[in-house]
Amino acid sequence: MRSVLYLIAIAGLVLGNCVADAEARTIRVTIEKMAFVPAEIEARVGDTIEWVNKDILVHTVTVKGGWEVLIPAKGTASLAMPEAGQVDYYCRFHPNMKGRLSVAAP
Amino acid sequence: MNIRPMTALATLCLLALAHPATAADKPSDPQIAHIAYTAGVIDVENAKLAISKSGNKEVVAFAEDMVRDHEAVNTQALDLVKKLKVTPEDNDTSKALSKAADDERAKLAKLDGASFDKAYVDNEVAYHKQVNGALTTLLIPSASNAELKALLETGLKIFQGHQQHAEHVAATLK
Numbered sequence A: 001m002r003s004v005l006y007l008i009a010i011a012g013l014v015l016g017n018c019v020a021d022a023e024a025r026t027i028r029v030t031i032e033k034m035a036f037v038p039a040e041i042e043a044r045v046g047d048t049i050e051w052v053n054k055d056i057l058v059h060t061v062t063v064k065g066g067w068e069v070l071i072p073a074k075g076t077a078s079l080a081m082p083e084a085g086q087v088d089y090y091c092r093f094h095p096n097m098k099g100r101l102s103v104a105a106p
Numbered sequence B: 001m002n003i004r005p006m007t008a009l010a011t012l013c014l015l016a017l018a019h020p021a022t023a024a025d026k027p028s029d030p031q032i033a034h035i036a037y038t039a040g041v042i043d044v045e046n047a048k049l050a051i052s053k054s055g056n057k058e059v060v061a062f063a064e065d066m067v068r069d070h071e072a073v074n075t076q077a078l079d080l081v082k083k084l085k086v087t088p089e090d091n092d093t094s095k096a097l098s099k100a101a102d103d104e105r106a107k108l109a110k111l112d113g114a115s116f117d118k119a120y121v122d123n124e125v126a127y128h129k130q131v132n133g134a135l136t137t138l139l140i141p142s143a144s145n146a147e148l149k150a151l152l153e154t155g156l157k158i159f160q161g162h163q164q165h166a167e168h169v170a171a172t173l174k
């Protein structure tokens, strides 16, 4: 009985968290044939960008002088947007692959 | 205009340009697989030479990209021929490509410093241009298996990116 109550309590916590984060979205960018699609994304602070790599090659999402995310071949990587602003990114391995994130304040 | 890479690639050139694919001289799928694989191996070998010889950060980074990508494409090619139960078949084009590449690499091996960097990158521009030309005009149209054709098309997309990247690096060396 007691453990059931615990479970309910935990479920409540989990659900509670979900509700609190309900506003944060996940925005998907597909990488296909050596391009980020869509190349430009508008998001809000707290949103997660998910890059889905359909290519047979490893790509990166690199911000010059900033962060970098590695996306394995046929793999996925994601990153929550920590702050507002506009960043241009590119693939460090294929520098002609470019994208832009415009992140609005929450 | 650098003459050397053009000579080195005369075979592919001739094949791609002088002989618009007719039924008679169309390479078979096993030959196409061999040519494409050989072309990848050549670029990986050139890149490894550049990684060992060059002191230029951008040139080395480019060469590392070439190793990573061409090895990835060739791994896919090997998986595909295995799946299709096709045995890549050596042929005159592959042989001529390898021979020309060996000559080119011997020339590169004698160069050092900035002159090596320039010769390597110029050759990469010319090499990718020629390979992309051969893919577009000969290898892709001649491929009969749909999966092989699709992999060649993927390769073309990747190598077009390499060509642009090489042109960009070449511009920084001037």
Ligand SMILES: [Cu+2]
Residues within 6 Å of the ligand: A058, A059, A060, A091, A092, A093, A094, A097
């Ligand atoms: Cu990339």
